[in-house]
Amino acid sequence: MIVTESLSKRYPRVTALDRLSVDIAPGVTGLVGANGAGKSTLIKILLGLAPATEGTAHVLGLDVTKDGSTIRERVGYMPEHDCLPPDVSATEFVVHMARMSGLPPTAARERTADTLRHVGLYEERYRPIGGYSTGMKQRVKLAQALVHDPQLVFLDEPTNGLDPVGRDEMLGLIRRVHTDFGISVLVTSHLLGELERTCDHVVVIDGGKLLRSSATDEFTQVTTSLAVEVTDTDTHPDGTEALRAALVSAGAAVSTDAAGAASVVSSGHLLYVEAPGEETYDLVRDTVAGLGLGLIRMEQRRHRIAEVFSTADAAAGTPATVPATAGAPGAPHATQDGGAHDAA
Amino acid sequence: MPPETTTSAPAAAPNVIHNIGYRHYDGPRLGRAYARRSLFSQSVRGSYGLGRSAKSKVLPMLLFGVMSLTAGILVAVTMFTHAKSLPVEYTRFAIYLQAVIALYLAAQAPQSVSRDLRFKTVPLYFSRPIERSDYVAAKFAAMAGALFILTSVPLLILYAGALLAKLDFLDQTKGLAQGLVCVALLSLLFGGIGLVVSALTPRRGFGVAAVIAVLTVPYGAVSAIQGIAFVQGKEAAVGWLGLFSPVTLIDGVQSAFLGGTSSFPNGLAPSTAAGFVYLLVTLGVIAGCYALLSLRYRKAGL
Numbered sequence: 282m283i284v285t286e287s288l289s290k291r292y293p294r295v296t297a298l299d300r301l302s303v304d305i306a307p308g309v310t311g312l313v314g315a316n317g318a319g320k321s322t323l324i325k326i327l328l329g330l331a332p333a334t335e336g337t338a339h340v341l342g343l344d345v346t347k348d349g350s351t352i353r354e355r356v357g358y359m360p361e362h363d364c365l366p367p368d369v370s371a372t373e374f375v376v377h378m379a380r381m382s383g384l385p386p387t388a389a390r391e392r393t394a395d396t397l398r399h400v401g402l403y404e405e406r407y408r409p410i411g412g413y414s415t416g417m418k419q420r421v422k423l424a425q426a427l428v429h430d431p432q433l434v435f436l437d438e439p440t441n442g443l444d445p446v447g448r449d450e451m452l453g454l455i456r457r458v459h460t461d462f463g464i465s466v467l468v469t470s471h472l473l474g475e476l477e478r479t480c481d482h483v484v485v486i487d488g489g490k491l492l493r494s495s496a497t498d499e500f501t502q503v504t505t506s507l508a509v510e511v512t513d514t515d516t517h518p519d520g521t522e523a524l525r526a527a528l529v530s531a532g533a534a535v536s537t538d539a540a541g542a543a544s545v546v547s548s549g550h551l552l553y554v555e556a557p558g559e560e561t562y563d564l565v566r567d568t569v570a571g572l573g574l575g576l577i578r579m580e581q582r583r584h585r586i587a588e589v590f591s592t593a594d595a596a597a598g599t600p601a602t603v604p605a606t607a608g609a610p611g612a613p614h615a616t617q618d619g620g621a622h623d624a625a
Numbered sequence: 626m627p628p629e630t631t632t633s634a635p636a637a638a639p640n641v642i643h644n645i646g647y648r649h650y651d652g653p654r655l656g657r658a659y660a661r662r663s664l665f666s667q668s669v670r671g672s673y674g675l676g677r678s679a680k681s682k683v684l685p686m687l688l689f690g691v692m693s694l695t696a697g698i699l700v701a702v703t704m705f706t707h708a709k710s711l712p713v714e715y716t717r718f719a720i721y722l723q724a725v726i727a728l729y730l731a732a733q734a735p736q737s738v739s740r741d742l743r744f745k746t747v748p749l750y751f752s753r754p755i756e757r758s759d760y761v762a763a764k765f766a767a768m769a770g771a772l773f774i775l776t777s778v779p780l781l782i783l784y785a786g787a788l789l790a791k792l793d794f795l796d797q798t799k800g801l802a803q804g805l806v807c808v809a810l811l812s813l814l815f816g817g818i819g820l821v822v823s824a825l826t827p828r829r830g831f832g833v834a835a836v837i838a839v840l841t842v843p844y845g846a847v848s849a850i851q852g853i854a855f856v857q858g859k860e861a862a863v864g865w866l867g868l869f870s871p872v873t874l875i876d877g878v879q880s881a882f883l884g885g886t887s888s889f890p891n892g893l894a895p896s897t898a899a900g901f902v903y904l905l906v907t908l909g910v911i912a913g914c915y916a917l918l919s920l921r922y923r924k925a926g927l
């Protein structure tokens with residue numbers, strides 16, 4: 282689908298891409314990187330809109346420098362930022378965009394109706410876009426990228442600004458774009474956690490360099506950790522500590538410090554439990570119940586780039602079981618990105 | 626994993642929208658030239674508020690009405706007074722109604738380009754088969770086209786009226802042809818200026834004000850200085866001063882080549898030599914506007 286060969290893009294002051302070589306197969310591919318890692322620059326080059334400083338790139342077997350126009354006819358692009366005029370209806374707008382992709386007027390209308398239905402916009406599509414919620418706007422943006430039935434779509438941060446439910450819906454939709462529509466997807470995000478559920482393959486770039494490219498299962502092999510918060514009771518004035526002691530004696534790996542997240546304020550009340558398998562959930566539940574504590578929450582902490590960076594820096598062969606701490610080399614980008622908590 | 630959606634909905638419940646699944650498109654893809662034409666027609670329609678909200682139709686349609694109604698009134702006057710000629714020359718009609726044209730341009734040029742910049746729709750265009758040059762060409766042609774519709778329809782009304790009033794056919798046809806050439810030039814010139822000015826700002830309000838200022842301030846200044854020069858007897862200067870504002874530029878061209886009289890003080894027209902300079906400057910400004918727009922969009926987007 283996409284092949285780049287030592288692709289570089291240098292601006293006068295920054296190097297956006299540094300000899301990047303990737304080979305992306307059909308399917309859903311996640312492109313992960315901190316802000317400024319070069320994700321958008323890569324998409325720009327792949328669309329044939331910006332010349333690469335050196336190296337070559339092919340999309341759908343076409344050279345981006347020579348066949349930009351043909352490539353853009355066969356791929357869709359959903360930008361990261363808002364791009365919708367508020368005073369026209371979704372139908373009107375998507376029809377126009379379909380025609381801009383070369384669809385004849387009648388086909389443009391039919392495809393628009395189909396696509397808007399597939400992304401989940403019904404009666405509201407006749408209303409001006411200005412009155413839409415963020416979730417609906419994201420759907421319109423996705424629809425305009427799909428309306429000409431491309432072979433491949435680039436989705437730049439499609440879950441930006443969505444609430445957890447909207448995020449899940451959008452991720453489900455992206456998955457469907459491949460499974461039901463048969464369109465390959467390249468989706469960018471700075472949250473690895475949401476991509477691991479959606480993508481077949483994940484490419485991690487940082488500072489324009491390829492950090493890691495592997496199938497999603499390899500990422501998920503790394504143990505997930507659970508964040509647990511409990512109440513205090515009269516018998517256990519410090520419930521968190523009591524639970525920790527009980528869990529440790531039961532043989533679970535527990536820490537009170539989130540991996541690389543010094544910013545977690547409630548760190549004192551949160552326990553992070555390594556969950557190698559399903560049984561850990563039961564263990565936590567039984568232990569909490571045994572102590573007579575109230576379980577406020579138990580949630581999966583998704584991996585953040587911090588962990589990928591540190592695991593990628595650690596010897597490539599050994600699968601890291603314990604998420605490294607913030608001080609690990611390679612983490613500076615992640616710390617600025619530390620605010621990007623996975624809300625899901 | 627997302628739950629399996631109703632790809633095959635059970636046909637039990639009524640009032641259910643059945644998901645008929647995704648259908649691929651295997652029809653023709655008409656490519657770049659078609660996309661450019663689509664952008665052109667969408668922009669021309671947009672300039673008259675078609676395909677947009679009812680509110681945005683009001684002003685363009687009102688101004689179009691004013692232009693046509695004025696022509697209609699002139700025709701009526703000609704008919705009832707049994708005049709030997711129309712009260713205005715074809716080439717001067719647009720000059721008389723320049724305020725209306727300026728208002729139209731000020732409202733629609735920002736609508737055409739500032740909107741795309743402001744709502745960042747431009748990157749969407751460039752992620753499609755068209756190139757940047759296509760975008761500029763389509764927008765330029767559309768703005769000039771919309772102005773041409775605004776200015777040529779009243780001329781056609783005048784012409785039809787003149788023929789109905791049994792004025793000389795040859796005279797009127799020649800006048801109409803000259804008038805159409807004049808408004809074509811005017812449309813290109815005004816359209817170009819309007820787009821360049823409004824492409825500089827994503828803010829529509831600024832765009833409106835700037836376009837009005839660019840069209841009226843130089844005109845006011847040039848007219849005033851021409852008046853002063855005329856009073857002081859420097860009649861040669863009057864002709865040259867007209868080079869410095871869009872309206873007088875067109876006025877100069879039409880009075881030198883298209884058989885009209887100018888609205889310069891005392892109807893002084895530029896000499897033929899000066900007329901060529903006027904024409905050159907006009908064409909130069911049009912080309913310059915086009916080049917500036919291309920430059921503007923070379924970097925814009927994404």
